[in-house]
Amino acid sequence: MADSAPSSIAIETVSGAALAPFLGDLARLRITVFRAFPYLYEGEEGYERRYLETYVKTPHAAVILARADEGKGGAKDGRIIGAATCLPLAAETDNVQAPFRARGLDPARFFYFGESVLLAEYRGRGIGVAFFAAREAHARRVSKADFATFCAVQRPPDHPARPAGYVPLDTFWRHRGFVPRPDLTCTMRWRDLGATEESAHRLGFWMKSLTGAQLP
Numbered sequence: 001m002a003d004s005a006p007s008s009i010a011i012e013t014v015s016g017a018a019l020a021p022f023l024g025d026l027a028r029l030r031i032t033v034f035r036a037f038p039y040l041y042e043g044e045e046g047y048e049r050r051y052l053e054t055y056v057k058t059p060h061a062a063v064i065l066a067r068a069d070e071g072k073g074g075a076k077d078g079r080i081i082g083a084a085t086c087l088p089l090a091a092e093t094d095n096v097q098a099p100f101r102a103r104g105l106d107p108a109r110f111f112y113f114g115e116s117v118l119l120a121e122y123r124g125r126g127i128g129v130a131f132f133a134a135r136e137a138h139a140r141r142v143s144k145a146d147f148a149t150f151c152a153v154q155r156p157p158d159h160p161a162r163p164a165g166y167v168p169l170d171t172f173w174r175h176r177g178f179v180p181r182p183d184l185t186c187t188m189r190w191r192d193l194g195a196t197e198e199s200a201h202r203l204g205f206w207m208k209s210l211t212g213a214q215l216p
């Protein structure tokens with residue numbers, strides 16, 4: 001399905017087996033984008049492909065693809081320059097569902113937005129906004145979820161790898177209608193750039209009503 005997009009960029013919501021041909025490109029895109037602060041993620045393509053298989057196999061999951069017209073026949077068939085993922089929270093791993101269950105929140109009421117990744121040279125022209133719009137539209141289309149939620153890594157303000165002039169995405173997320181939920185955090189493990197071992201990273205959740213239902 002085609003969604004609204006800035007000119008020369010095609011935004012498309014893709015689900016199920018139709019995603020399979022894109023897993024390699026998506027794996028490499030995630031590794032490229034998540035190397036940067038604040039994720040500092042030393043990605044591995046095999047792991048990434050297995051992770052992305054979840055989106056092929058999970059009912060009602062979707063990946064929003066952003067493709068660029070690079071003069072080879074139009075944006076629709078162009079290179080993947082960004083992507084955003086979503087699936088029902090109830091289909092996520094235990095570590096992501098656990099904070100909700102611990103607070104008595106039924107995961108069935110939430111649609112989970114996994115990540116948005118966009119090559120740096122394509123930022124600031126509305127593609128991230130289109131990713132949220134497409135995921136919210138998808139969640140409304142395939143589920144009765146009252147809320148959208150996602151989580152973001154929390155790094156200390158004085159982290160040594162924080163680039164000068166780094167602008168956190170908090171304002172961008174607030175402008176999309178999300179509010180932070182300091183009471184909801186989860187832990188994910190990955191290997192930071194330059195590290196030899198995986199370590200635990202804390203991520204904080206954000207939430208938005210999709211139906212007008214009051215946030216819990």
Ligand SMILES: CC(C)(COP(=O)(O)OP(=O)(O)OC[C@H]1O[C@@H](n2cnc3c(N)ncnc32)[C@H](O)[C@@H]1OP(=O)(O)O)[C@@H](O)C(=O)NCCC(=O)NCCS
Binds near residue numbers: 117119127129173175
């Ligand atoms: C998150 C990310 C995808 C955002 O992408 P982006 O395309 O730069 O974001 P946008 O251009 O849509 O929005 C940025 C601002 O530009 C504005 N904007 C600029 N041109 C626009 C246009 N043509 N149409 C709509 N909005 C536009 C947006 O409104 C927004 O401002 P606002 O928050 O004040 O409303 C990108 O920063 C990224 O990949 N970051 C690294 C990975 C990451 O940290 N992901 C999030 C956690 S998984």
